[in-house]
Structure formats: C-alpha cells, structure tokens
Amino acid sequence: xxxxxxxxxxxxxxxxxxxxxxxxxxxxxxxxxxxxxxxxxxxxxxxxxxxxxxxxxxxxxxxxxxxxxxxxxxxxxxxxxxxxxxxxxxxxxxxxxxxxxxxxxxxxxxxxxxxxxxxxxxxxxxxxxxxxxxxxxxxxxxxxxxxxxxxxxxxxxxxxxxxxxxxxxxxxxxxxxxxxxxxxxxxxxxxxxxxxxxxxxxxxxxxxxxxxxxxxxxxxxxxxxxxxxxxxxxxxxxxxxxxxxxxxxxxxxxxxxxxxxxxxxxxxxxxxxxxxxxxxxxxxxxxxxxxxxxxxxxxxxxxxxxxxxxxxxxxxxxxxxxxxxxxxxxx
Numbered sequence: 183x184x185x186x187x188x189x190x191x192x193x194x195x196x197x198x199x200x201x202x203x204x205x206x207x208x209x210x211x212x213x214x215x216x217x218x219x220x221x222x223x224x225x226x227x228x229x230x231x232x233x234x235x236x237x238x239x240x241x242x243x244x245x246x247x248x249x250x251x252x253x254x255x256x257x258x259x260x261x262x263x264x265x266x267x268x269x270x271x272x273x274x275x276x277x278x279x280x281x282x283x284x285x286x287x288x289x290x291x292x293x294x295x296x297x298x299x300x301x302x303x304x305x306x307x308x309x310x311x312x313x314x315x316x317x318x319x320x321x322x323x324x325x326x327x328x329x330x331x332x333x334x335x336x337x338x339x340x341x342x343x344x345x346x347x348x349x350x351x352x353x354x355x356x357x358x359x360x361x362x363x364x365x366x367x368x369x370x371x372x373x374x375x376x377x378x379x380x381x382x383x384x385x386x387x388x389x390x391x392x393x394x395x396x397x398x399x400x401x402x403x404x405x406x407x408x409x410x411x412x413x414x415x416x417x418x419x420x421x422x423x424x425x426x427x428x429x430x431x432x433x434x435x436x437x438x439x440x441x442x443x444x445x446x447x448x449x450x451x452x453x454x455x456x457x458x459x460x461x462x463x464x465x466x467x468x469x470x471x472x473x474x475x476x477x478x479x480x481x482x483x484x485x486x487x488x489x490x491x492x493x494x495x496x497x498x499x500x501x502x503x504x505x506x507x508x509x510x511x512x513x
Contacts, residue, residue, distance in 0.1 A: 211291025212239070214253025215261065219283035220315060223367035224328040227342035230371035233322035248320045260314040261286050267298045267305060276302030277331050278368060304329045334365050343377040350381060351389075351505045359384050382504065389508045394488045395465035396496070398458070402443035405494035413495055414440045417510065425452075433510050436501035443489065443496050457482060468498065 217236040225231035237252040238245045251257065264284055272279070279300040288294055305311070312327040332338070336356035339345040347355050359365070363384060369375070386392070410429060414421060418431035418438065427445035431438060441449045449455075450468070457469040459482070469482040488497040488507065501507065 211287070211289075212253075213287045213289055213291060214257050215318070216285040216287065216293070217283075218252075218285075218315075218319065219281075220319075220325070221281045221368060221372055222312075222325060222328075223278050223280065223331050223371075224326060225332065225371065229323045229326065231325045231328075232371045233319070233325075235319050235322065251318050251320055254318065256314060257318045258289070260311070260318050261288075263307065263311055263314065264296055264298060267300075269297065270299050270301070271305060272301035272303055274299075274301055277333065278366065279304055279329075279331050281368065281372075302331075332367055334360065334367055334370055336360055339377065345377050345381075349378065351385060351508075354385070354388065362388070382502070385504045389504055391504050391507055392463050392465060394497075394507070394511050395463075396487050396489050397464055398460060398466045400466070400489070400493075402446065403493035404444050405442045407442075410440065410442050410495060413490060417513070427452075434506045436499060436503065436506050438501070438510075439496075439498040441496045441498055443494055446496060455485070459484070 215235075215237055217234070219234045221232040223231075235248070235252070237249050240246065240249055261284065264282055267282075279302060280298075281300075282296070282298040284296040284298075286294055286296075308329060309327045312325050316324050336345075336359075339356055339360070345356055350356070350359065359381065363369075407426065410427075411424075414429035414431065417433065418429075418440070419433050421429060421431040422437075423430040427448050428439050428441040430440070439449075453470075455468050455470050457471060459467050459469055461467060465487075467487055468485045470485070471480050472483050483500075485498050485500055486502070486507075488499075488511075489495065490497065497510070499507075
C-alpha cells in the first residue's frame with residue numbers, strides 16, 4: 183500500500199515536471215522595440231522629422247496595432263540596421279544631422295540600449311533606415327528621407343513660426359536672438375518649443391531682469407510708511423489705493439503693488455496670498471490658490487516679485503511685459 187502511494191506521488195511529480203518543461207519550451211522571449219526617440223534635422227514646422235514612440239506591450243487596446251509593429255520582423259530589421267551604425271558619424275564640430283535613441287529586447291529577450299548620433303551628413307543606407315522607420319512606427323507623420331541638413335536662422339523662424347522683430351523690444355532682432363542663444367534644430371524640434379515663450383525668456387535674460395528679483399532667502403531692509411509713499415509717488419504714473427503697508431497704482435498701464443518688504447507677511451494675509459514658488463533661475467514669486475470652477479480643481483494665480491535697489495520695498499505685479507519692468511527700474 184505504501185509503495186503504491188509513493189509510486190503515485192512520483193508519477194504526479196513527473197507529470198508536473200513535464201508540464202512545466204513543455205510550458206517553458208513553449209514560451210517565447212519578449213523581443214522588439216521598447217522605445218524609439220528619433221530626430222533627423224531635415225524637416226520644418228509642418229513635419230519636423232522627429233518623434234518619440236514606445237511599446238505598451240498590450241497594456242492598452244488602442245495601442246494594439248502600434249505595439250504589434252514594434253515587435254514585428256520589420257522592427258527587428260530596423261534594430262539591426264540602427265545597431266550597425268557607428269555610435270558617432272562625422273565630427274561634433276559639424277551640424278547635427280540625426281540623433282537616435284533606441285531601447286529594445288534582442289532576439290534572446292535581453293534588454294539593450296543604443297544611442298547613435300550623426301554630424302555633417304548621413305550614412306549611405308539612410309533611405310533604407312527611414313523606410314523601415316516609417317513602416318514600423320504608426321503614430322507620427324512620415325519621416326522624409328531628405329539628407330539636406332536644416333540650419334535654424336532668423337528666416338527659418340519667420341517662415342515656420344510667423345516670428346518677427348516686432349515680437350522683441352525695439353533695437354533687438356531675431357538674428358541676435360538666434361546668435362545669442364546658439365539656437366539649434368534640436369532646441370526647436372527636440373522638445374516643446376513655443377516661440378513667444380522663448381523670445382520672452384530671451385528678453386528677460388537680455389534686459390537682466392533677474393537683477394531686480396528676489397530669492398527665497400532675500401532679507402528685508404526696514405522701512406516706514408513715509409518712505410513707501412515717497413517711493414510710490416516717484417515711480418508710479420498714478421496711485422489707485424493706499425494702505426498701511428502697501429500702495430497700489432499703475433505704470434505704463436500695468437498694475438503694481440508696492441509693499442514694505444518688512445511687512446510682507448501682513449500684506450500676504452490681507453490679500454490671500456498663500457503660496458510661493460521658485461522659478462527656473464532661482465528667483466522667487468508669490469501665488470494665490472484659486473478655484474478653477476470645477477469640483478476639487480484649483481489653479482495658482484502667479485505674482486512676480488521684484489525689489490527696489492535699497493531692498494526696502496517689494497514691487498509685486500502680474501505684468502509679464504519685460505519692457506515695462508525694465509522701464510520701471512530704468513526711468
């Protein structure tokens with residue numbers, strides 16, 4: 183009886199082992215493209231020849247067709263031709279021609295990463311590469327197989343982004359903007375690019391607006407109401423409101439609050455200012471959290487903060503025109 187039980191148990195173990203073995207043999211290693219970040223410096227605003235795509239591996243139904251293409255035989259062929267490229271083609275002193283970042287599972291299911299950069303020109307099989315790229319990726323505009331490298335200059339911005347010198351303060355030009363920033367194709371098409379925001383940032387730097395800003399650890403210099411009133415009268419075109427710690431008014435049709443720096447906490451409490459934020463250059467702004475009109479949703483109304491040269495007063499405004507800010511401090 184005991185021998186029969188042992189024999190039965192051994193039979194079950196053997197069957198389970200065979201099932202596991204067959205299951206293992208039947209499973210297929212994950213292969214194909216995980217993600218592809220592609221840039222060819224040959225396009226324009228309508229078709230920049232740059233995109234990012236990724237494989238969700240069946241996680242999302244709407245990605246099903248794209249996912250299947252990224253693990254197809256064509257995808258494996260694309261992986262091979264990209265892998266065959268030199269890591270760097272040409273000299274980095276020359277203009278960028280292309281940039282490819284590829285992560286993938288190879289034929290053995292091993293995750294790998296490739297980065298390929300080309301400068302001054304393209305490989306002989308560029309048309310083949312572009313053809314495979316367009317066949318494998320389905321969620322972007324077709325990449326062209328042009329090998330004419332685009333240089334970003336002022337005329338390119340005028341043609342592609344409706345840019346003009348009128349978007350800059352008098353005396354500044356788009357040519358200066360491109361030259362001063364060293365603007366490249368990757369800057370424009372390698373990530374989100376908004377010409378108005380970028381020009382505004384350029385004006386901010388060019389006019390040295392940061393020199394009038396405060397930082398989170400900037401300390402107040404003591405003041406009094408009489409000096410506040412004198413400063414406001416000297417620097418505002420008109421005064422609309424007076425308080426114990428602040429005076430409000432307009433300069434060049436923009437609204438400003440001039441606040442005693444050593445009384446800023448009182449002013450914040452009186453005006454519902456309940457947050458602060460550190461900007462890209464380390465300077466400090468104030469914010470008011472407001473109801474967005476939808477249940478549970480809010481947004482922050484931002485107030486830019488400047489200081490007078492003596493450090494006694496804060497100039498607080500929502501004016502985003504840096505020409506006006508420059509004029510305020512240089513009248």
